[in-house]
Amino acid sequence: MLLATTTINALEISIGLLGGLALFLYGMHKMSDGLKAAAGEGMKLLLARLTNNRFAAALTGAAVTAVIQSSSVTTVLVVGFVSAGLMSLQQSVGVIMGSNIGTTITAQIIAFKVTKYAWLMVAAGFASWSFSRSSTLRDYGAMLLGLGLLFLGMDQMSVATYPLRSYEPFIDLMGRMDNPLLAILLGAAFTALVQSSSATTGVVILLASQGVLSLEAGIALAIGANIGTCFTAVISSFGKSADARRAAIVHVLFNVIGALLWFFLIGYLAEIARAISPSFADLEGTARLAAETPRQIANANTFFNVANTLLLIWFTGPIANLAIRLIPERPPQEVKQIEPKYLAPEYLQTPALALDRVRLELGHMSSLVVEMLRLAPRAVLHGTTYELRALANLDDDVDLLHAAILNYLGKLQRQELTADDASQLQTHIITANYLENCGDLIETNLVTQGNRRIALRIKVPQTKAETEFERAVLEAMESLVKAIGSGDQELAADIIARRPHIDRLADDVGDLLAAELAMGGEGNEDSLQAFRIQADLLGVMKRLYHNTRRIAELLLDKSE
Known part of the structure; x- marks a missing residue:
């Protein structure tokens, strides 16, 4: 009978713990989604406006990660900017260092023990998320709802694990966590499993609030969590460019070096945490540990990550160079088929950034259309x-x-999009369709005409007027590539303003072709075939400029 009761209790504890952890992770996901939706454009601007100042880069990494609550995801996002040439590898080192500071925000919130307000957060957040007409209020409502669910998950885990406070085998297991190497390895393994150092630190704080985990053990587990969070970034870099793998290695180097620096100083870090955290001298034993340790672990975690960043930020150059030496450039391989440069799946979780990646890919696509247009005549x-x-x-x-x-x-x-994001998405679809139509116009019409010319063995003259018209259309499309890539509204307006000039050039070419056909004589078959080819080229070039102008108008419409 006693064995059955023990089994039932163990099962109940496991179910309660896993259910609470699931609710905790979902709440964190919901909170992050709300913040990303509210601040997505701001995150994009923060990353895009980075300077060579390493401290600005670190602050940016901290701010972005405070929203995303995943330093590994921040690393993946940074990789894309490095690949796009918008950020140097050395700048990315600063961002990655700062990202570890951003992950400490959740631990600080959890340590405040505002669980009693969890249901109020859920109710207020749900009301704002469900019934508000303002997209901004809905986003912040989702954030508040997620925060409330996070605390409810913590509360559920606390209730489920309460009986373990007096369970000797569990107390003995927690006692073994005072071995820093074992604790670091366990923290790294658990973080690699749940893919969130914030979640690991949250569970550590929960155990500390039960009075069964010492401060030193909690610090070691948190240090291990920093190492485990590299797992996602490393896995995501497999099969990617050298820059992607170097950024992942920078993440690993920073966290491992930081762990090694503090491995033998955990006792000193614990003393610093006790000194800067509130004390409850009126309590004794387990009750005092439960009251003091959660805040001490949160403060130690923040101090540890801030200190590592301030110490290692002076070595961004050497760290970047070491990453380059560890991950040398692969010899170029022949690419059989073109692939997208910017459409990494990691960005889909942050719509504002994902849409920016699509904009860059549209620039890539439009550059191919420009190359076609340059070669076509x-x-x-x-x-x-x-x-x-x-x-x-x-x-x-x-x-x-x-x-x-x-x-x-x-x-x-399929993601939750704001009205602006949904509008931008539709604009990208229309732009992609216009560009694809440009390629089809050249391939279907002009390649066919070129093959006809070769089959008929005729010579087609090209006048100065035709060359000038074709150059004007090409220059308009080259400007479009720049406008798409940079979002330059003045360039888009200039493309539209060229219409009268390009229409006049097209009319001049049309008049000249008609005059040449009349001079060539109705019975001259070669002249007639040459006229058809030139007229078809003129028509396609006019339609290409039309598509170029329509895309430019879309860019201006979005700005308005």
Whole structure:
């Protein structure tokens, strides 16, 4: 009978603990989602406006991670900016260092023990999230709802584990955590499993609030959590560019070096935490541990991460160089098929950043269309079969990027989007369709005409007026690539303003072609075929400028 009772109690504790942990993790996810939606554009601007100041980079990393609550996700986001050339590897080192500070925010909130307000947070957050007409209030409502659920999960875990306070085997197990190496390894393993150092630190604070975990053991577990959080970034870098793998290595180097620096100083760190944390001298034994240790662990965790950043931030250059030496550039390999440069799945959890990645990919796609436009006139009028085939292959690349962008946006649509994000998503879809249509116009119409010219063995002259018109259209599309990549509204307005000039050039070419056909004589078959090819080229170029102008108008509409 006693064995059955023990089994039942163990089962109840396990169910309560796992259920509370699930609620805790879901609450953290919901809180993060609300914050990301409310501050997504701000995060993008913070990362995009980084200077070479290493301290600005560290503060940015801390701010972004305080919102995302995952230093590994911040690392993944930074990798994309390095790959895009928007941030140097040395700048990324500062951001990654600062990201560890951002993860301590949750631990500080948890340590305040405001569980009694959890239901109020849930009620107020749900009301704002469900019934508010303001998207901003809905986002902050989701954040408050998530925070309330987080505390409810903590409370459930606390209730479930309360009987363990007097369970000797569990107390003995917690006593073994005073071995710092064992505690660090356990903290790293648990964090790699749940993929959140904030969650690990939260569970550590929970155990401390039961009075069964010493401060030194809690600090060691938190240090291990910092190492375990590298697991996600390392896994996500597999198969990626050298810069992606270097950023992941920077994350590992920073956290491992930090752990090694403090491994033999955990006792001193504990004394610092006791000195800067409130004391409850009127309590004794387990009750005093339960009252003091949670806040001490949270403060030690913050102090540890801030101190590591202030110490190692002076070595961003050497750390970046070490990462480059550890991850050398692979010899270039022949790419059989084009692939998207910017559409990493990690960004889908943060719509504002994901949409920015799509904008960069649209710039990549438009640069291919520009290359097609640059090659098309010569290939159609004078080129070989090989040149025409190369032009068709470029359209295949444009089609692949078009499909990849639409697929990525389709996945993004499943996320909770603000009205502005949903509008931007639709603009990206329309832009991608216009660019894909440009490629099809060149491939379907002009490549076909070029093959006809070769089959008929005719020569097609090219006048100065035609060359000037084609150059004007090409320059408009080159400006569009820059406008998409930078969001430059003046460039977009300039593309639209070129319409009268380009229309006049097109009319001049049309008049000239008609005059040449009349001079060539109705019975001259070669002149007639040449006219058809030139007229088709003129029509396609006009439609290409039309698409270019429509995309520029979309860019201006978004700004308004």
